[in-house]
Amino acid sequence: MLAHLSKTAEQMGLPFGERLMTFNSRRAQELGKWAETCGRGEVFHHAVFHAYFAEGRNIAQIPVLTHIADAVGLDPDEARTVLLERSFREPVDRDWQRARNQGITAVPTFVTNGRRLVGAQTYQDLTRLIEAED
Numbered sequence: 001m002l003a004h005l006s007k008t009a010e011q012m013g014l015p016f017g018e019r020l021m022t023f024n025s026r027r028a029q030e031l032g033k034w035a036e037t038c039g040r041g042e043v044f045h046h047a048v049f050h051a052y053f054a055e056g057r058n059i060a061q062i063p064v065l066t067h068i069a070d071a072v073g074l075d076p077d078e079a080r081t082v083l084l085e086r087s088f089r090e091p092v093d094r095d096w097q098r099a100r101n102q103g104i105t106a107v108p109t110f111v112t113n114g115r116r117l118v119g120a121q122t123y124q125d126l127t128r129l130i131e132a133e134d
Helices: 002-012 026-037 041-054 062-071 076-085 089-101 123-131
Strands: 109-112 115-118
Touching: 026 041, 026 062, 026 076, 026 089, 041 062, 062 076, 109 123, 115 123
Parallel strands: none
Antiparallel strands: 109 115
């Protein structure tokens, strides 16, 4: 699986370092929801992606996440509070439930017009998914 991800990332020009561990992303998802409400969601998600996939950082650790938040212009103390109080737990729970209701069990999953692709995909494969006729 990692070999496929690495090859796809290379084809797409995305950073992908050697990762020896898989880390739980739940806290990052919750902090990402908060970052979205602060207007910094996209830049935060990109920074978490880079930290995890390119640098192999443990995005389950609060200090790692507060550092990322600070690096993208978010208040690290507020980020810590959001994480400790689990302020965005319910919105992420709703996202997970919506995914389960749609039969999505892997990330990423791309769904359009009743069709889906699972896993990292090339631009060409995504284009074919979108352009396919019913």
